[in-house]
Amino acid sequence: MSLLAVGTIAFDSIETPTDSRIRIMGGSATYFSYAAAFFAPVSLVGIVGKDWPDSYSRLLEERGIDLAGVVRDLSQDSYFWHGRYTINFQDRETLECQLRGFDKWVPIVPEQFLRSRFVFLGAASPTVQLQTLAQCNLPEFVFADTVDMWIETAGDDLRCVLARVNCLLINDSEARQLTSEQDLVRAGRKIQAMGPTMVVIKKGEHGSLFFHEGSIFPCPAFPTDRIVDPTGAGDSFAGAMIGYLTCQPKLDRRVLLNAIHYGTVVASFTVGGFSIEGLEAIEMSDIEERRTEFRNMLGVD
């Protein structure tokens, strides 16, 4: 029951309304893997540059993440993102984004990962997503994420990805951008018509909408006023959700709702610190405790 994940491993510089950090560990695949590893063994495929510290790799390995698929490119530095959040984290702006060849990178899935049952195509270019998928040996379930940059610049390739994935995770503004549909219920259904039978629209502090065949499951966020840095909330939501699903014998309604709840709860820990600090500080028992609290809030007994 292993989970293969591909995506960005990066340095982030973050400015929030009250604090800031320079060159901390970030990247969608990093957050995803770290959250997923609470639930299932994760094999990570990605690329880092010559500036990537071994201590960061060790942090991931200590959580049981297999880094055999992470190559180090000594010709350049790592992916770098510099972002700033506005008042109350309502919006964020990208001040700088250095792909450093990430868009031209050709992923190589190590032999021992090729038979992974579940595959997560993180927010890499659609080309990288398709190259990853081409190497895999008929995975049972394929999840994907995408971001505004690829919707803008690689729409046709993204359509090819969508035709081949079972579940797309996407945030609200990007769902609107992808479908030219302001209403999120319509946007979700339009994405389903592009291929995935499941779609998760992530709405940040407002929770998520999960589309499964003809049904929609809305889920609020776990209410918290202790937001230090929202970066990675959506990626760790995806990691916990998919990590949990990886170990389930079948994906029925109850299991899918549990997965959404785990995603919601783990994301609420992520926003409590910079980088993966909020997740480093907890154990599975903390996740279970907050999940019970969340279920009580929803009236699920």
Place this chain on the structure above:
Amino acid sequence: MSLLAVGTIAFDSIETPTDSRIRIMGGSATYFSYAAAFFAPVSLVGIVGKDWPDSYSRLLEERGIDLAGVVRDLSQDSYFWHGRYTINFQDRETLECQLRGFDKWVPIVPEQFLRSRFVFLGAASPTVQLQTLAQCNLPEFVFADTVDMWIETAGDDLRCVLARVNCLLINDSEARQLTSEQDLVRAGRKIQAMGPTMVVIKKGEHGSLFFHEGSIFPCPAFPTDRIVDPTGAGDSFAGAMIGYLTCQPKLDRRVLLNAIHYGTVVASFTVGGFSIEGLEAIEMSDIEERRTEFRNMLGVD
């Protein structure tokens, strides 16, 4: 088990991105009463002008709403609101609001309503809210709503109201305005510190946050893409929630969550038509059916 409601009874002219209506029945107390009357007998206290048609009053009476407390002021026309919704109903602007003496009106609660167990002080001026309360004979539970206009112009009186109510219902932007707090979790707690042990922050398409003593219960909206006119959604949410509570022997966690679910579901019918059309078209069985669907969506069995 009767419910006394005071608030605006009005004409609305509405412009949506796709349609419009001129001088249809509106007003916070109108929506509130119509929704509450599915669950409990409602006694309405309000004022209408010389232009108010008997047919509108009959619509309310046919639903079992007692209008003995509604006076007709033959010296002027009724309260009038003209609003416009922007693309996808994300925002609305007030183009015209004619109070027509509503802010100077002195409410008179009829003798037979004075012992109402539950009282809802709709979004009238704090003066009207306090005058209503002064006449009531120790109601068991007092709910109130308010809007930006009163927060801006009558803050001190509003504080007096808050000190005397058990539950405030307020929308997200107004909760921020009232507390000078951008974070809604903090805003809700600040409002609790002003008096009400219960606070409901209504977030429109994103659902609600219900604060009860030390707990918070987040609830998503019922997902729908059939939005004709969102006017009155919050008022009918309040009506269904409080109407349901009026008939319950005690207000424990399960009953309070049921109340939020009824509010959510009834609001989703309201937005399906202009004025009260969405509620006129349904019966209690439709509400129960959608509530079951909503509970399934949340995983509450």
